[in-house]
Amino acid sequence: MPKMIIELEDLKNLARLAKIHLEPDAEENSKTDLNRIMQMIAEMQSVDTSDIQPMANPLDAVQRLRLDKVTESDHREEFLSLTDHAQHGFYTVPRVIE
Amino acid sequence: MNPYASLQMLRNELDSRALSSVELTQMYLTRINKLDAEFNCFITLAEEKAMFQAEQADAQIAAGQGGALTGIPMAHKDIFLTQGIRTSCASRMLDKFIAPYDSTVAKKLNHAGMVCLGKTNMDEFAMGSSNENSYYGSTKNPWNTEHVPGGSSGGSAAAVAAALVPVTTGTDTGGSIRQPAAFCGVSGIKPTYGRVSRYGMIAFASSLDQGGVLAHSTADMALMLSAMGGFDAQDSTSADQSMEDILALTRDSEGFALSGKKITIGLPKEYLQNLTNAELEAVYQNVQSVFSGQGIEFRDVSLPHTHVAVPTYYVLASAEASTNLSRYDGVRYGHRCESPKNLEDLYVRSRSEGFGEEVKRRILTGTYTLSVGYYDAYYVQAQKVRRLIANDFTKVFSEVDLLMTPTTPSPAFKIGQLSKDPVEMYHQDVFTIPASLAGLPSMSIPCGMQEGLPLGLQLIAPHFKEALLLKIGNLFQQHTDWHTQYPETGQNL
Numbered sequence: 140m141p142k143m144i145i146e147l148e149d150l151k152n153l154a155r156l157a158k159i160h161l162e163p164d165a166e167e168n169s170k171t172d173l174n175r176i177m178q179m180i181a182e183m184q185s186v187d188t189s190d191i192q193p194m195a196n197p198l199d200a201v202q203r204l205r206l207d208k209v210t211e212s213d214h215r216e217e218f219l220s221l222t223d224h225a226q227h228g229f230y231t232v233p234r235v236i237e
Numbered sequence: 238m239n240p241y242a243s244l245q246m247l248r249n250e251l252d253s254r255a256l257s258s259v260e261l262t263q264m265y266l267t268r269i270n271k272l273d274a275e276f277n278c279f280i281t282l283a284e285e286k287a288m289f290q291a292e293q294a295d296a297q298i299a300a301g302q303g304g305a306l307t308g309i310p311m312a313h314k315d316i317f318l319t320q321g322i323r324t325s326c327a328s329r330m331l332d333k334f335i336a337p338y339d340s341t342v343a344k345k346l347n348h349a350g351m352v353c354l355g356k357t358n359m360d361e362f363a364m365g366s367s368n369e370n371s372y373y374g375s376t377k378n379p380w381n382t383e384h385v386p387g388g389s390s391g392g393s394a395a396a397v398a399a400a401l402v403p404v405t406t407g408t409d410t411g412g413s414i415r416q417p418a419a420f421c422g423v424s425g426i427k428p429t430y431g432r433v434s435r436y437g438m439i440a441f442a443s444s445l446d447q448g449g450v451l452a453h454s455t456a457d458m459a460l461m462l463s464a465m466g467g468f469d470a471q472d473s474t475s476a477d478q479s480m481e482d483i484l485a486l487t488r489d490s491e492g493f494a495l496s497g498k499k500i501t502i503g504l505p506k507e508y509l510q511n512l513t514n515a516e517l518e519a520v521y522q523n524v525q526s527v528f529s530g531q532g533i534e535f536r537d538v539s540l541p542h543t544h545v546a547v548p549t550y551y552v553l554a555s556a557e558a559s560t561n562l563s564r565y566d567g568v569r570y571g572h573r574c575e576s577p578k579n580l581e582d583l584y585v586r587s588r589s590e591g592f593g594e595e596v597k598r599r600i601l602t603g604t605y606t607l608s609v610g611y612y613d614a615y616y617v618q619a620q621k622v623r624r625l626i627a628n629d630f631t632k633v634f635s636e637v638d639l640l641m642t643p644t645t646p647s648p649a650f651k652i653g654q655l656s657k658d659p660v661e662m663y664h665q666d667v668f669t670i671p672a673s674l675a676g677l678p679s680m681s682i683p684c685g686m687q688e689g690l691p692l693g694l695q696l697i698a699p700h701f702k703e704a705l706l707l708k709i710g711n712l713f714q715q716h717t718d719w720h721t722q723y724p725e726t727g728q729n730l
Contacts, residue, residue: 149605153604157597158584169597172598173602175659176598180615181548183549183618186545186622193617193624195620196430196474197623200431200474218570221335222569234579235580
């Protein structure tokens, strides 16, 4: 068995954060897979990276600025038509406020 | 008409009026309808729209207004948004999603007059190396249907290999164009990060995703890339770089000439030292002698951080995926669960029903590495190792023009062979991932066979040197015939 760094409670917490439900009979497999993945990833942690700047973009590009002008047109109706759950120009969801 | 014809041959047929775009489109649609039940390359066919586009193309050609690609059929990987045609990303989440606008790539190829036959199969949200993670079932490798076509652009690669379409688009995050190209015996190019617009290309890992092409030859890829690439203000990471080198390739038959330039190819020792495949090694030696015969020199080089590329990639790609995929909340578009009890239930059940197993696994991995207390140890460390990997490439490119490696450690594996072991599956991309992390243009072309299955040769170039990559690939294809060998199925159709 590989060293477990993610316990069942950790997995349940991750699933909660990611808004994913894991079936009880799939939890054990998920835990094993995730631990194997993290074990593979651990190899990267031994690399000496002192004085190395993180690389967020492979070309080291930064966000471009553009003129402060409106470039988008209104697509409200088109976007709302992508769901069956829209009314009066709004998306509908289960009641949030009692 | 030979369905394996090059784009130039198709162009000549169309321009000489030996064949109309409508006839050509019908020919490929017939092949799809007869053969694709076996291969499962397509998720959605767009027959009606294709015939309409073909008629328009014929009118353009008749009016003398056609371009190099007018009237030529193609297909998009089902990750590119296509207005009016479903874009599923091979996920139940987007099973009913019809995009309200075109991706930049789709728009540009429409503008070039191409005819889109449909959308090709892939691993769900481009996460996978075998096409087994598709909601619509696995694509089969046309060389042997018991084997995978590779992934994630497996449908695109297999469709070209089986001549269901002359050329397809694909996307590559850690090898998703090159590995399926190698497994299916076709040519595939992943351009420099930022060369092809990501606008309307469904996001997996935004600092790595790059659109590209799968085709029968480097010449065909050059034509496609010249139409697809270029700066796009709608993609915030699009590179504002000239396309002139690539356009020059397509202008005349001399475009691919190396014009006496001395070329040195580097052989990274880290890619070869653990190779246990003697047949692949022999193939690789043979490739070197083909190039040597053309005056190309070789030099052994070292990329010392190669062994940590796979773990680094899985930290970065999973973290970016978990962030990108948080948009699928069941509210605005995509799958929504039946009768949610409350808002939390709506989010959780919609996502749990909509995403497949591998996608959930990566979201959980990414959620873990980004969580409080772990962010520096995993994500920031991976970004630092990424720079070390990129620095290795920068250093060797001061000594050599290109790098050459096998694309994959072995030919296509069997369906089901690795699907129970995510870590072993991840290691399938060991040769393609380093160039992805460094954002380098990279290409796979067929270079041999092993037990009836194709093998791929990977070439890697410095940033924005796609033209050099294509020229060297073209030189190889002029002196070998691996790229004109096709699977038996469908040859007589």
